[in-house]
Amino acid sequence: MRRAHAAEASYAAANGNNQMVEDENERLEENLQFKVKALKSLSIDIGTEVKYQNKMLKDMDEDFDNSGGILKATMGRLGAIARSGGNRFIWSLLLFALLVFLVCWLIIKFR
Numbered sequence: 001m002r003r004a005h006a007a008e009a010s011y012a013a014a015n016g017n018n019q020m021v022e023d024e025n026e027r028l029e030e031n032l033q034f035k036v037k038a039l040k041s042l043s044i045d046i047g048t049e050v051k052y053q054n055k056m057l058k059d060m061d062e063d064f065d066n067s068g069g070i071l072k073a074t075m076g077r078l079g080a081i082a083r084s085g086g087n088r089f090i091w092s093l094l095l096f097a098l099l100v101f102l103v104c105w106l107i108i109k110f111r
Contacts, residue, residue, distance in 0.1 A: 082089055
């Protein structure tokens with residue numbers, strides 16, 4: 001009889017322990033689901049930001065390409081003018097640059 005009573009007590013204790021473990025597992029599962037949802041939301045936000053940044057970089061690359069073409073054409077024209085005008089053009093360009101730097105210096109000094 002003692003053995004039967006001890007077996008029943010042992011079974012009841014094990015059953016109570018199993019219930020505690022199940023409750024803890026459910027709590028941990030809910031916590032894990034919350035974290036997975038947060039990570040999913042974060043990864044979607046990161047993906048959206050990456051797409052936006054890639055678009056911005058593509059647009060900037062196109063703008064730099066256009067600016068490079070304009071600058072190349074301008075330098076070609078400037079070279080042609082320099083070859084045809086001789087020293088007079090170089091001196092006028094140097095004088096203009098000096099005048100621009102002088103005006104910038106005066107603006108900064110008397111500000």
